[in-house]
Amino acid sequence: MHATVSPLSPLAQSLGEIPPESIVFGRTEAMRSVRERLTKIASANVPVLIHGESGTGKDIIARMVHGLSPWKSGPLVKVNCPAIPGTLLESELFGYEKGAFTGAYGAKPGRVEMAHRGTLFLDEISELELGLQSKLLQLLQDGQFCRIGAQEDKKVEVRIVCATNRNLEVEIESGTFRQDLFYRINVVSLYLPPLRERRGDVEELVHYFLEYYNRKFNCRARALSSELMTVLQKYHWPGNIRELENLMKRYVILGNEEAIAGDLAPRQASFFNPDIDFDGPISLKKLTRQAVRELEGKIILKVLQANHWNRKKTARALNISYRALLYKIRDSGLPANRSARRPQPMVPQSVAAD
Ligand SMILES: Nc1ncnc2c1ncn2[C@@H]1O[C@H](COP(=O)(O)OP(=O)(O)OP(=O)(O)O)[C@@H](O)[C@H]1O
Numbered sequence: 001m002h003a004t005v006s007p008l009s010p011l012a013q014s015l016g017e018i019p020p021e022s023i024v025f026g027r028t029e030a031m032r033s034v035r036e037r038l039t040k041i042a043s044a045n046v047p048v049l050i051h052g053e054s055g056t057g058k059d060i061i062a063r064m065v066h067g068l069s070p071w072k073s074g075p076l077v078k079v080n081c082p083a084i085p086g087t088l089l090e091s092e093l094f095g096y097e098k099g100a101f102t103g104a105y106g107a108k109p110g111r112v113e114m115a116h117r118g119t120l121f122l123d124e125i126s127e128l129e130l131g132l133q134s135k136l137l138q139l140l141q142d143g144q145f146c147r148i149g150a151q152e153d154k155k156v157e158v159r160i161v162c163a164t165n166r167n168l169e170v171e172i173e174s175g176t177f178r179q180d181l182f183y184r185i186n187v188v189s190l191y192l193p194p195l196r197e198r199r200g201d202v203e204e205l206v207h208y209f210l211e212y213y214n215r216k217f218n219c220r221a222r223a224l225s226s227e228l229m230t231v232l233q234k235y236h237w238p239g240n241i242r243e244l245e246n247l248m249k250r251y252v253i254l255g256n257e258e259a260i261a262g263d264l265a266p267r268q269a270s271f272f273n274p275d276i277d278f279d280g281p282i283s284l285k286k287l288t289r290q291a292v293r294e295l296e297g298k299i300i301l302k303v304l305q306a307n308h309w310n311r312k313k314t315a316r317a318l319n320i321s322y323r324a325l326l327y328k329i330r331d332s333g334l335p336a337n338r339s340a341r342r343p344q345p346m347v348p349q350s351v352a353a354d
């Protein structure tokens with residue numbers, strides 16, 4: 001749900017919580033610019049918005065932002081917004097005074113206060129309801145907030161880092177996210193590209209996870225064959241690095257290539273095959289969104305084909321704005337236009353263009 005986690009430390013690194021920099025950023029151009037931006041902004045203590053698809057490493061990058069900030073020796077307090085119901089989230093974030101509501105037998109500081117002189121990491125910020133968005137806006141404007149039931153405002157010094165896998169501009173258009181808050185949290189943004197846009201890093205990630213899980217589970221799984229590596233490099237990776245990591249975990253435990261080749265194959269034929277990480281918290285909401293995204297991809301592809309890849313006509317046919325269509329095309333991994341289509345043997349049916 002939420003936790004005070006220790007800042008980036010050599011111990012955390014050696015435990016594998018944060019992979020080495022060379023793995024986190026890889027060698028592709030897309031990630032080189034993320035690293036450059038991160039280095040520049042981390043010390044400036046401004047709000048940072050990290051966005052990118054699920055499993056692209058937003059959590060890791062948020063920890064790095066904290067680890068490089070002037071308040072790195074302060075707390076890093078993470079709040080997973082959708083994991084806490086709206087009414088509870090307010091008291092979790094801002095705290096309450098004794099007697100503020102039935103059951104409030106004593107005063108309790110909120111996460112905001114606990115993050116004083118440190119970083120408040122708001123994960124999946126798009127899930128914050130509008131009422132709380134305005135309270136957060138006040139915090140960003142003047143560092144002030146009010147515990148539930150308190151007479152006076154309190155002041156904190158805190159750096160706010162937010163993460164989302166949604167396009168907040170589309171959320172603003174649909175009225176679920178405040179535009180003024182967007183400008184406040186988005187002083188600097190870091191976009192993490194999906195794995196299919198950094199295929200050059202797949203091989204190194206495979207080696208890294210192979211070694212890591214061999215060590216962790218005391219196994220001796222062998223390096224992958226070049227044939228399977230080629231398949232992995234062409235695969236669409238809808239679950240991004242998390243999916244690759246889970247795949248390698250399974251490979252190390254099961255110890256044979258057929259086991260993972262089999263895991264990839266049904267994905268081509270099935271409508272939706274959720275990639276559930278049983279080691280961590282399971283979010284029904286997130287998995288459902290993933291399914292919706294795949295379904296949207298299928299629908300959009302059909303309508304695009306019916307409209308000979310004319311995107312304006314497609315947007316009209318789907319009754320969405322042109323901008324929203326472009327976003328959804330990118331979001332679901334469809335090619336930007338007909339000529340950009342390339343044969344991709346491991347691409348799920350929902351996104352295979354042919
Ligand atoms: N660049 C990377 N190098 C190595 N491992 C990574 C990298 N990015 C992500 N991972 C691993 O992939 C998994 C998912 O990463 P993370 O939780 O940071 O993704 P996320 O973008 O926050 O996803 P979500 O939107 O679902 O919360 C983690 O187990 C993490 O260790």
Ligand SMILES: [Mg+2]
Pocket residue numbers: 058059123163
């Ligand atoms: Mg995350």
